[in-house]
Amino acid sequence: MRFMILIKADQNSEAGVMPSEELLTEMGRFNEELAKAGVLLAGEGLHPSAKGARVRFSGADRKVIDGPFAETKELIAGFWIWKCASLAEAIDWVKRCPNPMPGESEIEIRQVFEAEDFGDALTPELRAQEERLRAQVSG
Numbered sequence: 294m295r296f297m298i299l300i301k302a303d304q305n306s307e308a309g310v311m312p313s314e315e316l317l318t319e320m321g322r323f324n325e326e327l328a329k330a331g332v333l334l335a336g337e338g339l340h341p342s343a344k345g346a347r348v349r350f351s352g353a354d355r356k357v358i359d360g361p362f363a364e365t366k367e368l369i370a371g372f373w374i375w376k377c378a379s380l381a382e383a384i385d386w387v388k389r390c391p392n393p394m395p396g397e398s399e400i401e402i403r404q405v406f407e408a409e410d411f412g413d414a415l416t417p418e419l420r421a422q423e424e425r426l427r428a429q430v431s432g
Contacts, residue, residue, distance in 0.1 A: 302368035336373035
């Protein structure tokens with residue numbers, strides 16, 4: 294199973310405050326543990342929403358909304374993609390994570406869909422297309 298681990302933003306991350314050397318060191322150690330355990334597939338920090346944009350869809354219409362975005366508690370400051378045997382294992386890893394923010398913080402865990410999750414809706418043709426795309430991206 295794959296999981297996306299979402300590090301929620303706070304006022305500091307949205308203001309562009311960079312993590313301390315101490316936190317970068319702790320996170321580096323944690324990422325090394327994840328990698329050695331075969332859990333870590335990807336992970337990155339994100340710039341503040343002031344440097345981003347959203348595209349709102351309404352039927353065929355598209356509207357671009359430039360950042361920053363008001364609801365800090367709903368924003369993401371970084372992410373990991375992990376391979377774990379279960380949600381419980383992902384939770385155990387998150388509990389070992391250094392606190393990513395200076396004060397209180399929150400990390401959300403969401404399972405990533407796999408091809409099998411779509412059942413019969415993923416036809417053999419769509420499955421073949423998915424496999425080609427994965428090979429192209431990884432190659």
